[in-house]
Amino acid sequence: MCMLRNSTRGLSPKQRRLLYRSCVVPIATYGYRLWYFDGACNKGAMNQLKQMQRKAALWIMGAFCTSPTGSLEALAGLIPVHLRLKKLATCAVYRVATLSDTHPLCSMMCERLLRQAEPHARSAALMTPAMRGKVKSTVMEVDERVHTLTESFEPFAPEAHPGDWLLDRYADHLHFDERDPTQDRRPYLDELIAKARANPLTVLAATDGSVSQSNQYQAASAAIIYMGHHELERTRYVSGRVTAPDAELNAISCAVRLAVKQANCQHIMVFTDSMGSAHRAVDPSVHSGQAFSLAVCCALQEWFEADDFHRITFVYIPSALQWDIHGEAHKYVTELKVRVGRRKRDNSIDVLCSRAAHSVLDSWSSTFQNPTYQGSEFLELQQPDGGLLQPSYLNGGPWLSTFRHSITEFTHVCQCITGHTPIGAYYCRFKINEPHGCTCGAALQSRQHILFRCHDRYSVHYPHFLRDIASFMKYNPTAFGFNRDPWGVG
Structure with a gap:
């Protein structure tokens, strides 16, 4: 390596x-x-x-x-x-x-x-x-x-046998409308639902799951079924202690089982803000919420076998849009607040x-x-909201994901943050036979002196280190807790 x-x-x-x-x-x-x-x-x-x-x-x-x-x-x-x-x-x-x-x-x-x-x-x-x-x-x-x-699993469920998956047998009956979420989908969705409402054989299903940020409340799932502009059914219930995708999968399962029971239904359109849960809904393998996926696969298999013209479409709805019937489902599910009781919860x-x-x-x-643990010389950096950066392994952590510079610049920035860099304070601490003073005349060349007080930053003694630190602080001042470049070099 x-x-x-x-x-x-x-x-x-x-x-x-x-x-x-x-x-x-x-x-x-x-x-x-x-x-x-x-x-x-x-x-x-x-x-x-x-x-x-x-x-x-x-x-x-x-x-x-x-x-x-x-x-x-x-x-x-x-x-x-x-x-x-x-x-x-x-x-x-x-x-x-x-x-x-x-x-x-x-x-x-x-x-x-x-x-x-x-x-x-x-x-x-x-x-x-x-x-x-x-x-x-x-x-x-x-x-x-x-x-x-409390969840149970079926590793050898009949719907999960190789070659018998719903996606294997009825691939042309399943569609996933997941256009680029960065684009404005509202005009496209308005046109799509207008055509669906004009078709008397199409059932619309709006689903949403809600997970409270507080541990005092259980997750909730909701589904609303429409045909045209007429609301057929709506239901909501608690899902226990689950993740947001689990709650959404629960809502999709409920919506599908309600939709296939509607008379004269040939096309089901499920509007959801979690396409990951939509894909998982037709995946019968072992995963979190497998029971809901098996229920969806079983219901759709019987429905597809009854008529070759039956089909289902999962449509992605950005939750931030609060769009039409999906916005109604979101409002409906967020109104349900059930506290976690003393009984054993899911x-x-x-x-x-x-x-x-x-x-x-x-x-x-x-x-x-x-x-x-972190070292006595560790330089604590601030987030844009003023809080201190905390260690994390997600996406490389806050430091590694922020320092998008060359290898040399990144190395110098890390040496600056840890306080282990070739300057006078480091030489003094580890008793290295090098000058401890600064080229500007200060008795000790410390990190604080270099970053905030020294007026001789670009001397021949340490040009590359300071050039890289100054460059980083110029383009990322908030990472060091500043609202602007502290040196005025920007």
Whole structure:
């Protein structure tokens, strides 16, 4: 990997990060569930993985080897290894519920996960309560946590058999109208619904799902069925603790099952703001909300078999438009507010995995506030709204996704942020035999002095470093918490 990049040429930082995450991390974490579980002695393995990630972060950033690991991981958008494994392990627990009834792993589980598999001689189902309290393993961890997932799956559903998918048998009956969302769709949609309302054999279905930002309320789904300008039916109900795509998939399932029951219906048009959920609605494979997809596939299969002229179209509606019947569905579903009660609530696999991801991000942000982790010289940058940047692995993190400059510029900016850059303060701190003073006459050449007070920034002593920092601050002043260029060079 070192042959693919150096401090001046080769792969860009984003490409290096992608290469590390795609090629190195999967190999390094392969089989981690054999040694990573509650109560396991894995300190040696974790230290090796942490050393590996530190080398990768240095390679991605081009920083000095004295830079703190915490700041390197944050700048490179690499979540700490122990948090990555924690998230993966949590998601792996819930994926056990997607296994078939006779899967070999089920033979090792407890009674409620044994299903139709024959229990193994060392199965948890054959252990006494005292033995279960002493045994530490991945199997016992699954037994303790998987009950949170209330969703059920059918890996071998008849609709999911190869060659029997709805898209395989009735591809010409299914259409997805997903034009470029960046364009103004209102004129196109107005013309489309006018033609549909003029056809007495067309049923219109507006669907929408709503997920409250507050954890106090459950998600909701709604569907409204029209024929022409006449409203036939409308329904809304809570969906439990699910993601927005799950709620939308629930609404689409309800709308389709209502639409196929309408008399003299040859064409169904479903208006939705989530085309991902529309595609998932006709996908019978194992995924979050599979039960809704199976219901859609079963209903449409019977409907298509009844008449060769039957067809369905999913139309994309940007939610920001608040357009016509979809705007009515959005208003209808957002009016439903149901608090989360004490009873056991429904949790989809996607919402539990999403919760695990948010949990590790919160832990990372909390750890990042410690100066020992991020480094005492770390330069905290601000977002445009005034809040401090927080570490994240999404889209490369806030720093890597913002610094879109050359390799050399990016390296210098990272050295400036970490405080590990060839200036007087660094030489003094690490006792390097170099001048500590500034060329302008100041006793100590610190980062704060260079950025805000020095009037000799472009001296021969450090031209490239300051030129790159000045260039970045000129075009990205808000990243350093300024409303304008602090030097007036813009």
